[in-house]
Amino acid sequence: MRGLVLVCGRAGEWFTAPEGVRTEALPARPGKAEVDPLLASELVVAGSDADLAAVVLRLLRKEKLDTTTVGYVPADADSAVAARWGLPTDRRHALDLALTGFDRPVPLIRDDAGGVLLGEGVVRNPRGVAYCDDTVALRGEAGSIVVRPDLEGPGLVATVTRGRLLKRRQRFPARAFQLGGAPSVPVSDGVPYPRPMERWTWYRHTHDLRLVIVAR
The missing domain is CATH 3.40.50.10330 (Probable inorganic polyphosphate/atp-NAD kinase; domain 1)
Structure with missing residues (x-):
């Protein structure tokens, strides 16, 4: 015990x-x-x-x-x-x-601001370009992007949700997720980052x- x-x-x-x-x-x-x-x-x-x-x-x-x-x-x-x-x-x-x-x-998922992500990371109303490893996950706008650790894939999975009434979701397994574009506030395990960020990365730790x- x-x-x-x-x-x-x-x-x-x-x-x-x-x-x-x-x-x-x-x-x-x-x-x-x-x-x-x-x-x-x-x-x-x-x-x-x-x-x-x-x-x-x-x-x-x-x-x-x-x-x-x-x-x-x-x-x-x-x-x-x-x-x-x-x-x-x-x-x-x-x-x-x-x-x-x-x-x-x-x-264990880390971010490029020195934090960690254990359950769920969220970016609401992102506008810009997002990559999951080398794959373009978003170009333009979305309702949300949710990133979670994933045991079955390379380390994490990002879910991009588009549409207001008829929601369309796409999942992107990856080792790293990167977002760049209009300033947005990433939320890690329920805690918003102190300020909007133009670039943000979540990636699997070694x-x-x-x-x-x-x-x-």
Whole structure:
């Protein structure tokens, strides 16, 4: 049983640790000062997708992705990370899996602004040109582009949605997604980037995340 649970932000309002499990209360989207002293070979994060991404970013920066397993207890029933990797959103079941399950390597997606993407990235109303590797995914306008990690393909899949009434969706598996054009605000795991960007990239990192997703 993993012995350290990082309880982030509002997860502290409902999280109750089983006997013998150590917990540390952290703020929402904790940073270097809060996370780095607690990094260990086995971690569980209780909180939002953004909280989990903040912890994984520290693992990336400290080069501990290969030596750390990460379990996740989603605070939100609509967690994109849970949906992407088939994790339970019932908190009791999610905690049981996180504490006792097995890890599996899953693609870790980075961006060119120094962040990571674990569940879902969204660009709404993009206007410009988007590439998925060497394939043109968009030239012009779209209602949205959604990028998610993908275990079956090169690393990620971008879904481009066009049309207002009759929506048309195209999926583009790729290792990297690039968008250039009119300024837009990318949203990673529910967190909007602080300012509109004319260029944005999401791409698969060279090392995967060891996420606990397989029940014992």
